[in-house]
Amino acid sequence: MAIKYIPYFKETIQGQAILDNFTRTKRVLKYAENDKVLNRINRGMPLYEVETEEIVGSKEKENMVIRGECVSACAYLKENNIKVDLVYIDPPFASGADYAKTIYVRRNPKVVEAVEKAEEKLEDEELRSFEEKMYGDVWNKEAYLNWMYENLMAIKTVMSETASIYVHLDWHIGHYVKILMDEVFGEENFIDEIIWHYEKWTAGSNMLQKNHDVIYWYSKSNEFVFNEQREVTENLKKKYENGYLIGGGYGSNGLVVYDENNPKAKKLINSGKYKVVYANTEGKPLSDVWDIPFINPMANERIDYSTQKPEKLLERIIKISSNENMVIADFFGGSGVTAKVANDLNRKFIHCDVGVNSIETTRDRLVEAGASFKVMDIKDGVNLYRNPVQTMEKVKSLIPGLKEEESISNFWAGVINDSKEGIIPVYIPNLMDSGTKILDIVLVNKIINGEIPELEDGIRKVIIYYIDITDKKEVKKFVKENLRRDIEIELKDLKEILDETVVTDILEYHIEKKELIIDKFISDRLIGKINEYNEKMKAQKVSTGKKEKRIEISDEGLELIEMVSLDCTSKKGTWNSDEEIKIDKKGYVTKNGKKTKEFWDGKISFKKKPLRIKVRNIAGDESVIIL
Ligand SMILES: C[S@@+](CC[C@H](N)C(=O)[O-])C[C@H]1O[C@@H](n2cnc3c(N)ncnc32)[C@H](O)[C@@H]1O
Structure with missing residues (x-):
């Protein structure tokens, strides 16, 4: 449950009119359901508990890597009076695509050791990998625009008076968002439309090649920072x-x-x-048409994060619209390009993203860049599992007895067949749609006056799951006063089911002098994924007759480890990474942020006795062992 709601607007002092408060209910862009977002705007931005998980480098208080949704990050910043001087966002484009992460199985250190002993050359084996869904970009236009409106409104509340905002989109939805931006920031604060042109083509297409993105640039006021380039x-x-x-x-x-x-x-x-x-x-x-190449797959800056943008693009934006020491924020930060470039250019940075993969990728990128920052987690209920797509996929399978049922509307996730109660329809909020994440009076009203009357007469009970609820007492009171049918409504917290099912990986190790040696690593979650992949490959082999591409994992399982970090300072609380090794997809090790040309040997050395070990598996799940 949110601690409180932070207003989007300046509080009106009694008897004083504030322009924003007059115009806030007037919408310029008319589309179906565009009024739906107004309840949430009037309610405010949900403020959740925020936990500092790690401090990297010197105790830098201003640089932040935040896991959480854009709106909840803005609530946190506003509550703490933190203003940003430049915003760049590259939100999902409403492209209809699902983005996946390729998970590379690393080299087995035991095999590397044996080959090296025999003085043989290590075969550059084909990288073994499988894919995992990261985030979906599938929206209906109305839902997207409502969501974007809320995000833009939230961002505006934390922009300093001289700040600019750059919103990166493309032909899918860009033109609509331009109008939303007129509405949120004011037409008079529109500065430019930047065209990012790049070369890329598909063979045999029956239309023109789509070779540009658009970036809308608005300012908070006419006093914005501008450095000619x-x-x-x-x-x-x-x-x-x-x-x-x-x-x-x-x-x-x-x-x-x-x-x-x-x-x-x-x-x-x-x-x-x-x-x-x-x-x-x-x-x-500089003109507003920018020819900047896509990141070459072999380029140093290339990180395996789909939709990663080139550093050159951010370098231009940051140089044009900010000065040294200013705060640069990216609320849809992805691979951390904005934070990395901001740090290189001596600016401060705030990176926010809803996905754990983004936070880990950015953290590691910034460690390599020698940046100081803190990693924070917003307890907004979306951090369960690695990302919302995976959470959504998992949720249905975690509710005992839940089955799909064609005879009821698809508002319901399915039904449970109970021997005493009969058929129980179950509602599950969609984590990908912030409009349904919080159970509030509007949603409850829709359920009791829109959905429940459509259910068959024999149904006596429904279960409503929520990730977040405005006020349970108030919701129950509303149900009691407004429900016109004899039906029980059970409200259940989805987080409780999810929390119970989080399984950590198992690490077996021993310590010799100043070295921690890993003997075995067991990750049931990953083994499950790899078995699924192998089954798929087997089926493919049957249908295509081609050689089966299986992934075999050794008994020790060390090839499933991506990172090991030792905290030699504290047994609890914020993590201090006193020693860390990261193994890249080819098996080379980065030690304390410095890349090497060594293969990992299954060990990590330390100067001070470790108190805690953190292991990250190749899919990004982290487990902590207290010694
Ligand atoms: C197009 S990518 C950004 C790529 C980034 N510019 C880069 O160069 O790597 C969009 C990102 O937005 C994140 N995202 C989606 N919904 C979000 C939300 N409500 N709040 C914060 N981040 C979100 C996704 O996890 C994804 O990493």
């Missing part, structure tokens, strides 16, 4: 050879001057007939 285009390089430039996109009487001492250029400038723009060796003032 310059670029040398290919075209410009050719023209430089002549010593000066004429034309170049400034209309027929425009003049772009490269060398003002050039006699011909001097004469033209002196004629006073032209609008003159000086281009220096750094090029001409």
